Amino acid sequence: MGARERFLKLVLVGHVDHGKSSVIGRLLYDTGSLPQGAVDKVRRIAVETGKRFEFAYLLDAFEEEQKQGITIDTTRLRFHTAKRGYVIIDAPGHKEFLKNMISGAADADAAFLVVDAARGVEEQSRRHASMLSLLGIRQVCVIANKMDLVDYAEDAYLKVKEDMEAFLETLGLRSGACIPLSALEGVNVLGGSDKLPWYGGRSLIETLDALPGAPDFEQSVLRLPVQDVYKFDTRRIIAGRLESGLLRVGDLVAVYPGGRRTRVASMPLWPDEGKTEAVAGESIGITVADEFFNRRGEVIGHASDPPPVTRVFRASLFWMGKRPLIRGRDYKLKIATQAVPVRVRDILRVVDAARIDAVSAGAAHTGAVHAGAAHIGAVHAGAARPETGVNDAAGVEMNDVAEVIIAAREPLALDLFSVCRATGRFVLVDGYDVAGGGIVTGIESEADGFCFFVRGEMKVSCDLFEEYFYSLDEQAVNKRSARAAVYAVGNLIPLKGESFSYPEFFDIVSLPDDAAIRIRSGRVAEILPLAAYGYEGLPLVNGRGFALRVRSSEDWRRCLGDYSPNAGEDADFAAKWLDFSAYRSIPFTKGNWEI
Amino acid sequence: MDYLDALEAHSIYILREAYNRLGKLGMLWSIGKDSTVMLWLAKKAFFGHCPFPLVHVDTTFKIPSMISYRDKTAAELGLDLIVHVNREAIEAGLGPESGRLKCCAALKTEALQQVVRLHAFEGLIVGVRRDEEGSRSKERVFSERNAHDEWDYAHQAPEFWDQFKTEFPKGHHIRVHPLLQWTEIDIWRYIGREKIPVIDLYFSRDGERYRSLGCLPCTGRIQSSAATVEEIIAELEHTTVSERAGRAQDREDAYAMQKLRKAGYM
Numbered sequence A: 001m002g003a004r005e006r007f008l009k010l011v012l013v014g015h016v017d018h019g020k021s022s023v024i025g026r027l028l029y030d031t032g033s034l035p036q037g038a039v040d041k042v043r044r045i046a047v048e049t050g051k052r053f054e055f056a057y058l059l060d061a062f063e064e065e066q067k068q069g070i071t072i073d074t075t076r077l078r079f080h081t082a083k084r085g086y087v088i089i090d091a092p093g094h095k096e097f098l099k100n101m102i103s104g105a106a107d108a109d110a111a112f113l114v115v116d117a118a119r120g121v122e123e124q125s126r127r128h129a130s131m132l133s134l135l136g137i138r139q140v141c142v143i144a145n146k147m148d149l150v151d152y153a154e155d156a157y158l159k160v161k162e163d164m165e166a167f168l169e170t171l172g173l174r175s176g177a178c179i180p181l182s183a184l185e186g187v188n189v190l191g192g193s194d195k196l197p198w199y200g201g202r203s204l205i206e207t208l209d210a211l212p213g214a215p216d217f218e219q220s221v222l223r224l225p226v227q228d229v230y231k232f233d234t235r236r237i238i239a240g241r242l243e244s245g246l247l248r249v250g251d252l253v254a255v256y257p258g259g260r261r262t263r264v265a266s267m268p269l270w271p272d273e274g275k276t277e278a279v280a281g282e283s284i285g286i287t288v289a290d291e292f293f294n295r296r297g298e299v300i301g302h303a304s305d306p307p308p309v310t311r312v313f314r315a316s317l318f319w320m321g322k323r324p325l326i327r328g329r330d331y332k333l334k335i336a337t338q339a340v341p342v343r344v345r346d347i348l349r350v351v352d353a354a355r356i357d358a359v360s361a362g363a364a365h366t367g368a369v370h371a372g373a374a375h376i377g378a379v380h381a382g383a384a385r386p387e388t389g390v391n392d393a394a395g396v397e398m399n400d401v402a403e404v405i406i407a408a409r410e411p412l413a414l415d416l417f418s419v420c421r422a423t424g425r426f427v428l429v430d431g432y433d434v435a436g437g438g439i440v441t442g443i444e445s446e447a448d449g450f451c452f453f454v455r456g457e458m459k460v461s462c463d464l465f466e467e468y469f470y471s472l473d474e475q476a477v478n479k480r481s482a483r484a485a486v487y488a489v490g491n492l493i494p495l496k497g498e499s500f501s502y503p504e505f506f507d508i509v510s511l512p513d514d515a516a517i518r519i520r521s522g523r524v525a526e527i528l529p530l531a532a533y534g535y536e537g538l539p540l541v542n543g544r545g546f547a548l549r550v551r552s553s554e555d556w557r558r559c560l561g562d563y564s565p566n567a568g569e570d571a572d573f574a575a576k577w578l579d580f581s582a583y584r585s586i587p588f589t590k591g592n593w594e595i
Numbered sequence B: 001m002d003y004l005d006a007l008e009a010h011s012i013y014i015l016r017e018a019y020n021r022l023g024k025l026g027m028l029w030s031i032g033k034d035s036t037v038m039l040w041l042a043k044k045a046f047f048g049h050c051p052f053p054l055v056h057v058d059t060t061f062k063i064p065s066m067i068s069y070r071d072k073t074a075a076e077l078g079l080d081l082i083v084h085v086n087r088e089a090i091e092a093g094l095g096p097e098s099g100r101l102k103c104c105a106a107l108k109t110e111a112l113q114q115v116v117r118l119h120a121f122e123g124l125i126v127g128v129r130r131d132e133e134g135s136r137s138k139e140r141v142f143s144e145r146n147a148h149d150e151w152d153y154a155h156q157a158p159e160f161w162d163q164f165k166t167e168f169p170k171g172h173h174i175r176v177h178p179l180l181q182w183t184e185i186d187i188w189r190y191i192g193r194e195k196i197p198v199i200d201l202y203f204s205r206d207g208e209r210y211r212s213l214g215c216l217p218c219t220g221r222i223q224s225s226a227a228t229v230e231e232i233i234a235e236l237e238h239t240t241v242s243e244r245a246g247r248a249q250d251r252e253d254a255y256a257m258q259k260l261r262k263a264g265y266m
């Protein structure tokens, strides 16, 4: 391999003890990638500890790891095949060490999910797969390991393959290959084996070498997050890593969130000089024509392709904190070089990433109108713990995945993860600890301060998510408007706020807007004109979230009859048909941090 | 960008994060190839400047020409160099005869603790690499040390997407590892490409050279005819002997290095 080529980063993940470290150890051993002495050392340890020789010890360097036979922390090693170089990352499989698994997997180009063929798909197999999807790792292969324990039987292999592929599909991932293997006996690591006559696919090494090369750094929109501003000498240098795009001296740029424009005057460099162009991935410095105040956290872009600037955004996140993520609690958000205080405004959906599987996801909603394939990030409509209805959760537990709305104290320049990875992913810091990570899946507009349901030309305003409270300071009932948002078919809506709690299945009928919205599994399933709407026996609420006292189609007909577009929902109509307290309450409050 | 460019860019990013996010910084400088590359990267990161002092923990048992090279280089480059010796230990007679681990603990680990306290460093930049030995392979780029300088390796903070540990209680410090992802051969390829001057102990004389530099009594030379950077690279492309084979600490027992490092060793 040439010295110039970048390495392909591979991570091995999977349930504890399914053999990740062993597969890597065996791979290194069989390809002669180990330094002299490494194998001897492992032999010595086997003798000292009275255990059998374990390939895993080559990676599990900590005493505790070897004595307990598990990987605690991630590590990475280089190795080469005839074709190219790899960085191979070992990640722990034990649930307790998920944060270490994520630390290892987060920057991988491709992932191998190791499954013990004798035991089949287990809790962490699924959890890890969900994490891969959230980390944005698209290339995933499955290894059915320990084939020796099942006498190299094809049906054990097929079971792993089918189970894992079905699960990956629910995450929007496709398995690139499923490789039967025995790390212990070294079967199908380098080449094929007569123990697997039924298998016509590639060996592990052949699969690695067939993967596409390390992807180019992002070449699309220009994003240069400001890391620091230096004034060591007469120059005022803005330093940062070009995360995406191409930058040239002379370029007209704008600095976000402010949006002030200036021109790139030079690109200082040491010890050489004369740099005029930078590509994504480079850590650079620039001087600009206008010496206005710059600070860390700003994002430099082209005015033609600006990053969205917002305080409120939608995200999919995973939580690793010792204490749960709580709606309304203060966290520090770090996204690229920005760090700001935030709160989680809404927890739209919590998913126990290990419990979702194709079966329960499908079964939970048979018969219900389903939003279909609309999924945001990795999280599925059918994927929540159906039995507990977790979308009214006030918190997210360790190792769970959630879809949330985050509100920041200050405006942020960020991107959808699908547009730019580096400015579209973030971590949440709780106290001293990085406790969660996630990706930006939507920008919530906060400009007009209204909520809408939108389908094509149809735009239905609603006040469903306004908060009512009784202020003990002011001795009065107050309302706090919801952050502005636009909900389309397939989007989740916040079912639970501080002063409201809607069921998972209900209909919103907005008589003034002449429209109805069907909510199924907490998602917008349909937006339609009233003329096309038929009562289906589910609870009804009006546009403010007040229940309509409608129990039958007959009720519904009479209710429509009582409504006059001129008078609107007047006092008589309200007294007869509306029930404030069905889904709403008026909690007490003392001043609140307004978002 | 080739892979050396990518490594360089990442290391520069790490150094700049440390400089921006942490309080008082010091960079360990052991005169060896890794420290030398690290200093070079710092000057790239900060456009010809090195905005923090270099720290040399001198055991007084170093290979003598390391010390003369150190003083000469520091003077030439105008470096802000802090040399620290654990005087009490030396006066109490500690040395290699006291036992290797005991000696390392006093003259390196303890000395390092002293210098961190003395200068109230909040960040200590250290040029360790994952490929050096097992416990280093498990390190983080920003690795927290508690008030007793201990490394709680069983409970390391998560670290991903280059969002590093920059929140920690007062009295703790962060070991910053800008070279963590580099390997020995990367270091030499980079030295060759950038034409960085290094101490001549690495180059073969009389059929032997040092592959790793440390204290005279505990560091051996390897058989080698590699007398130039290019020859060293060629040699490393074919060797299967590990870099620290000449270092005695690693051989004491299987977990010697882990124990040393838990207590604060670099």
Ligand SMILES: Nc1nc2c(ncn2[C@@H]2O[C@H](COP(=O)(O)OP(=O)(O)OP(=O)(O)O)[C@@H](O)[C@H]2O)c(=O)[nH]1
Residues within 6 Å of the ligand: A014, A015, A016, A017, A018, A019, A020, A021, A022, A023, A054, A056, A069, A070, A071, A072, A091, A092, A093, A094, A145, A146, A147, A148, A149, A181, A182, A183, A184, A185
């Ligand atoms: N029979 C058999 N045993 C295997 C095979 N691969 C691994 N093992 C054994 O399975 C056990 C666990 O292997 P590890 O490699 O430590 O598993 P791991 O997935 O890395 O475990 P964690 O990292 O702790 O999650 C060890 O005792 C291995 O010897 C295999 O192909 N066949």
